[in-house]
Amino acid sequence: METGLIPAVRRLISDDDRVISATMIEKKYLSDALGRVIGRAEALVFPVSTAEVSALMTYACRHSIPVTARSAGTNLTGSTVPLTGGLVLDFSRMNRLLEIDTETFTATVEPGILLADFQHAVEAHGLFYPPDPGEKASAIGGNIATNAGGMRAVKYGVTRDYVRGLEIVKADGSVLNLGGKTVKDACGLSLKNLIIGSEGTLALITKGILKLLPLPRESKGAVVAFSSLEAGITAVNPLLMSAPAAIEFLEQKVVALGEAYTGLSFPLSGWATYLVLMYHGESKNEIQERLQLAESIANDAGAKDFFVIDEVESFNRIWQIRGCLVKAVEAVSEQEPMDIVVPINRISDFIAIAHQLEADSGLRMVSFGHAGNGNVHLCLMREGRSAEVWEQDLKTVMAALYRAIIGMGGLVSGEHGIGIAKQPYYLENTAPETIALMRQIKAVFDPQNLLNPGKSYQKILV
């Protein structure tokens, strides 16, 4: 039965078909990409303008209605699950590329524009947007709200490094512009940087002004084989001297899952671990020199094969296999994806601990990730376990893994965010004073606690 909320929301939105009432909301809009936790909402709304978002938020504020933002819903942490009802605002129809400004090397976009569409659009102008998380069907709004990283962060940094300005709608419905098109900004507190990575808990992002670079003229890559994961990981730090744009590591067992999932074949086989290297440069010579340096470093580190990828098509195939791995693991077993990050010189220590825990617990783990950033995706696989045993094993093993990470100076999440999936571990492993300060900041931005309640640094609700 429709409550009074639906007619009120319909009055604020120009088309009725952009307002969906509780019983008609598809489950995917109440969850994340994994779909394990399903929330509840009284209405799902697809705004198309800042004015609509502002009107909706003003109404929500006046009536104390919780609001959960989503852009493409690809997160893996439950951060788009509406835990306390209210409105889900889906930004997928606010997806315009508003401007490419070649004079300031910036683009202005709405939050729902898909990453892949945005990357292609700027590349058509000879420009380049480096942040490149594995999920290209994610949207820029979600990338900003999670401070997404991805493959090329080793050379270019993460989403935060490419956000020059934001237009936001605050919890009281007012619209605020933070930052702008300038390269530098030394004015007051950086509120823009508080919003980036805040997982929809501080404000709604309605526009982003993003920094662009000239598109690299040349790019080429290589796959390097090693007889063990430890050997491959040990080679990563020396290889950083060849200034790669990306260094990804993949174990053979996860490559096999990726091949089965995509039907594509990886260029090398039969070795325990591979590093995939990518180089960007201004000339063929520059790339050649980097590849030669990388080959000599890899050989010194005990590489078993160094395969230069000449064809674009082969390279795309490798990235397709790399990009699908979370889904490839999920296709064979329910899994818990971790995206821990440790200082770059501690990855092999972390992997050794993970292997020991795998042997001790019998819980199968596959790992891959952004070796050049110390950012490891570790998937813990349920396989045949009952729900009860799975939950217990997972708790024990994850608690031990997170303790080890924190002991190494690492963090619970390198790029996916906290959401609800990592919340207990994040709260347990973070100084209470830090969490208290974050909650005070939240109270200033959102005194009624309407925006994405119960996520990340907030009190656990599930």
Ligand SMILES: Cc1cc2nc3c(=O)[nH]c(=O)nc-3n(C[C@H](O)[C@H](O)[C@H](O)COP(=O)(O)OP(=O)(O)OC[C@H]3O[C@@H](n4cnc5c(N)ncnc54)[C@H](O)[C@@H]3O)c2cc1C
């Ligand atoms: C297969 C796979 C591979 C991945 N690989 C990587 C990787 O390599 N590197 C990496 O960094 N990440 C990776 N991710 C995570 C990915 O970066 C996030 O899923 C993505 O950035 C979220 O974007 P989205 O548009 O889907 O956001 P959503 O999932 O819709 O939302 C994510 C968060 O942002 C908030 N939000 C969304 N829109 C707004 C808005 N307009 N205003 C305020 N808050 C908002 C939501 O409330 C939520 O908290 C991967 C995910 C998958 C599924």
